[in-house]
Amino acid sequence: MNIPFKTRITDLYGIRLPVIASGLMWLAEPVYVAAVARAGLIGFMTSASFPDPAALRAGIRKCRELSEGKPFGVNIMIRVSRDGTDRVTPLIDTVIDEGVKYVETAGNNPEAYLKRLKDAGIIVLHKVPGVRYAKKAESLGVDAVTVVGAEAGGHPGIEPVGTMVAAAAAVRAIRIPLIVAGGIGTGAQMVAALAMGADGVAMGTRFLVSEEIWAHRKYKERLVAAGETDTTLLLQSMRNTQRALKTEHVAMIQQLEREQADTKTLLPHIMGPIARKAYETGDYEQAMLSCGQGVVFADKIEPLAAIVDRLEAEARAAMDRLHYIYRALPQAAAGRAT
Ligand SMILES: Cc1cc2nc3c(=O)[nH]c(=O)nc-3n(C[C@H](O)[C@H](O)[C@H](O)COP(=O)(O)O)c2cc1C
Structure with a gap:
């Protein structure tokens, strides 16, 4: 036992x-x-x-x-x-x-x-x-x-x-x-x-x-394929640091931060409905989706x-x-x- x-x-x-x-x-x-x-x-x-x-x-x-x-x-x-x-x-x-x-x-x-x-x-x-x-x-x-x-x-x-x-x-x-x-x-x-x-x-x-x-299977398949280096930190400039999956959308936000964009400029890109839509469609590249380094252990949809x-x-x-x-x-x- x-x-x-x-x-x-x-x-x-x-x-x-x-x-x-x-x-x-x-x-x-x-x-x-x-x-x-x-x-x-x-x-x-x-x-x-x-x-x-x-x-x-x-x-x-x-x-x-x-x-x-x-x-x-x-x-x-x-x-x-x-x-x-x-x-x-x-x-x-x-x-x-x-x-x-x-x-x-x-x-x-x-x-x-x-x-x-x-x-x-x-x-x-x-x-x-x-x-x-x-x-x-x-x-x-x-x-x-x-x-x-x-x-x-x-x-x-x-x-x-x-x-x-x-x-x-x-x-x-x-x-x-x-x-x-x-x-x-x-x-x-x-x-x-x-x-x-x-x-x-x-x-x-x-x-x-x-x-x-x-969430859409395409998103989960991306997570299954992801390793421990596939996430990144962003929004430090807003003092609202987040860890998210590396995506095109996240890279764009990070570029804005490097250009010292203000909160008003950043906000439209981090609104919740953008993430929700990505979960619906599976188009994860177009959103900032919270994700931890432990994604490396998420190895199977089950x-x-x-x-x-x-x-x-x-x-x-x-x-x-x-x-x-x-x-x-x-x-x-x-x-x-x-
Ligand atoms: C997709 C996602 C969404 C999250 N949303 C919330 C949230 O709405 N509220 C909250 O308190 N924490 C949220 N978290 C943080 C988790 O509750 C938890 O603290 C975190 O995932 C633990 O670390 P791990 O991802 O390495 O397991 C979220 C995390 C992820 C991955």
Whole structure:
């Protein structure tokens, strides 16, 4: 019998492996998030992908129906809209009203919304691109924190730090359950994170090639073919650094940045609907699509459950390797333990 993986994160969410499927703009919608839940992990539906709170409500209901009683959550981006409107509170009202138990916040400081979420009994995981933000989140009273390193798809922070360093530094600094992310796409990496003292890992890019992600097959085939050097950082000039797949569109934005284009010039090229259209048509060259260096591990289009099974098998193989090393060198191991 396989010994279960048990950490503070598997306990917090009641999941089979300490792996979180983090929010994915346009892509983490009910079918995918429910597949994550049925595979025994927890996924977070991206509230920003829904046009309004009513659509989010319908999405939550659909996800609940498809999840077969397994846990799932909602990702909420904490941000101030350009026109100053509070778009966060209506999303929080909706998740509370719908009885969602798990929320992943990201973006700005969640302080203003935390009390309402906690009063509603919601478990709040806050995601940050650096240890100092994690410490701040811990001091505010979030239940768990995700620290994202430089390899990550999406926002690795304005001063990206590699996941190996970010994770080890976070372990020293943080007492609440800690998840690390950024370039993680194998079970062996998950074991490495646990060995460093983290309670779990989060993944985004690895799951993009799952069959339940609705995006066009041509896009997924590009990801399968991609290696670890096929992503790049951009938008540093806007202090909004992103890691995305290298595409013609991204090269054009990077050229504009070299020419010191201002935010007003850049904005039309990074609008969300451009990415959404590329996911629909498969014409990935014409968009900026978040993608992490761990794309090298996204090697096959297959059902989400098959990816999770592979992660588990890889994790168990990694544990076996460590047991073997430990057993093969009893004196060295004992010596090191003292
Ligand atoms: C296509 C894509 C879209 C993403 N969209 C969001 C988002 O809307 N909100 C968010 O909090 N994080 C978003 N992220 C970041 C992920 O939630 C996660 O932090 C990241 O993917 C982890 O690093 P990895 O890609 O190396 O696994 C996105 C990542 C990708 C790859």
